[in-house]
Structures are given as C-alpha cells and as structure tokens.
Amino acid sequence: MLYDDMSKLMLLLCFALLHTAVITAKTHDKTNGPNCQNFSQGVTFNESEAIGTWHLLHFITEKEKGSGDPHCVEFIPVDEQERNKLQDRIGKYVENLNWDTISLKMEIPCKSLNSNKTRDYYLERLENNGSYRTLQMPPASAKLDLAEFHRYPMRLKIIEGQYLGMIDCHEKFVFLLGKQPPEGKKLDEKVKKMIETYWPEE
Ligand SMILES: *[C@@H]1O[C@H](CO)[C@@H](O)[C@H](O)[C@H]1NC(C)=O
Ligand SMILES: *[C@@H]1O[C@H](CO)[C@@H](O)[C@H](O)[C@H]1NC(C)=O
Ligand SMILES: *[C@@H]1O[C@H](CO)[C@@H](O)[C@H](O)[C@H]1NC(C)=O
Numbered sequence: 659m660l661y662d663d664m665s666k667l668m669l670l671l672c673f674a675l676l677h678t679a680v681i682t683a684k685t686h687d688k689t690n691g692p693n694c695q696n697f698s699q700g701v702t703f704n705e706s707e708a709i710g711t712w713h714l715l716h717f718i719t720e721k722e723k724g725s726g727d728p729h730c731v732e733f734i735p736v737d738e739q740e741r742n743k744l745q746d747r748i749g750k751y752v753e754n755l756n757w758d759t760i761s762l763k764m765e766i767p768c769k770s771l772n773s774n775k776t777r778d779y780y781l782e783r784l785e786n787n788g789s790y791r792t793l794q795m796p797p798a799s800a801k802l803d804l805a806e807f808h809r810y811p812m813r814l815k816i817i818e819g820q821y822l823g824m825i826d827c828h829e830k831f832v833f834l835l836g837k838q839p840p841e842g843k844k845l846d847e848k849v850k851k852m853i854e855t856y857w858p859e860e
C-alpha cells in the first residue's frame with residue numbers, strides 16, 4: 659500500500675534523531691510490546707504536564723555500547739495567535755485538520771542542545787487520552803505548495819507521575835523520557851522496570 663510505505667517513510671524522517679539513538683541499541687520484537695490501544699488505555703492526559711524539556715532515558719542502554727549522545731525533546735504550548743498564524747500560512751495545503759485542537763508543539767532536539775537541525779511538529783489533539791497526530795513542518799526554505807506535511811498518529815502519557823512515554827503508532831516504537839538526562843550507567847530500578855515493560859526481551 660502506498661499509504662503504508664509513506665507512513666513508514668514519514669516515521670523514519672520524523673523521529674530520525676531519536677530513532678538513530680534507539681534503533682541501533684536494540685532490535686526488539688515489537689509484537690510483544692505495547693500498541694497504541696493498550697498504551698493509552700484508561701489514560702487521561704493533562705497536556706500541561708508535558709510542557710518542557712524531556713530527555714531520552716532508554717538511551718542509557720546504548721550508552722553502555724559506547725555512544726553517549728544526548729537526545730531530548732521539547733514540548734511547547736501553542737496559543738491561539740500562533741495557531742491562527744499557522745493556519746493562515748499553511749491552512750490551504752493541509753486537509754482534514756481541526757486547527758483548534760493544535761495545542762502543543764514538539765521540537766527535536768530541545769533548544770539546549772543548540773542543534774542546527776531541529777525538527778518541528780505541531781500536535782493535533784485527537785482525544786484527551788493522549789492521542790495526537792503530528793503535523794511536521796517542512797523546512798522554512800520549502801516551497802509550500804509542494805511541501806509535504808507529514809502526519810501520523812502517536813500517543814503520549816505520563817508514567818509513574820514523572821516520566822513521559824511516547825509511542826509511535828505505526829512502528830509501535832516507545833520512547834521513555836525523563837526530566838533529567840540519564841546519568842552514567844546507574845539505572846534507576848524504576849526505569850529498569852519500565853524499560854522491561856516497554857521493551858520486552860524477545
Ligand atoms: C498490548 O497488546 C499487545 C498485542 O495484543 C500485547 O502483545 C502486549 O503485551 C500488550 N501490552 C501491554 C502493556 O498490555
Ligand atoms: C483514545 O482516543 C482515540 C482517538 O479517539 C481512540 O481511537 C482510542 O480508542 C482511545 N483509546 C483508549 C484506550 O481509550
Ligand atoms: C494539569 O496539570 C497542571 C500542572 O501540573 C495542573 O496545574 C492542573 O490543575 C492540571 N489540570 C487538570 C485538569 O488536572
């Protein structure tokens with residue numbers, strides 16, 4: 659299916675920065691892990707808890723294999739003014755989007771990394787259970803009438819009151835994020851348990 663191939667491609671483009679961190683870390687059997695249904699089962703997601711900078715925790719397992727680049731994501735609230743500006747700019751190129759539900763923006767990586775390659779995604783809220791669909795902004799230099807605005811479903815939830823879980827619904831790839839970057843090789847027992855839950859050993 660074209661759609662299927664496209665969404666695979668999108669996925670690769672979309673979370674590329676985070677993905678490079680984890681894909682090399684572990685090839686896991688995704689059929690045992692959570693999917694978008696059971697990931698957000700019974701979840702009520704309060705967006706304001708997601709605002710701010712989050713660091714990839716799972717990455718710690720890769721660190722043990724020698725690579726220690728930090729990876730982070732920043733969630734920024736989107737107000738009405740920004741929403742309107744966005745709609746004015748790209749509204750005619752994007753179909754089936756309820757602009758009123760765009761309330762979060764996700765930047766990868768976070769500003770503190772001073773990367774010159776940031777990816778910006780507006781998040782369209784589908785439900786209050788943490789269901790979102792991304793709207794990836796094309797590069798500023800892209801010609802808008804040709805640009806593609808990659809959109810695909812993802813889910814967010816707060817785990818154990820202090821971690822942020824993010825799942826990509828297509829690849830069922832789970833990212834575990836914390837407020838602090840992972841430190842050295844010390845794996846918090848809680849984090850270890852979470853990793854076992856979300857990244858079951860095959
Ligand atoms: C979610 O559902 C999948 C597929 O049915 C299953 O393999 C997995 O164990 C479930 N995960 C959780 C956390 O319930
Ligand atoms: C969360 O909301 C989405 C979007 O409406 C819905 O498809 C999904 O079934 C809901 N998930 C749960 C576990 O309630
Ligand atoms: C959402 O979280 C914020 C910040 O933690 C809190 O102030 C607010 O009361 C919460 N809202 C709801 C509806 O729980």
Ligand SMILES: *[C@@H]1O[C@H](CO)[C@@H](O)[C@H](O)[C@H]1NC(C)=O
Pocket residue numbers: 774775
């Ligand atoms: C971005 O940063 C990298 C690494 O610091 C550098 O090699 C590259 O030239 C920079 N690219 C631009 C467009 O500034």
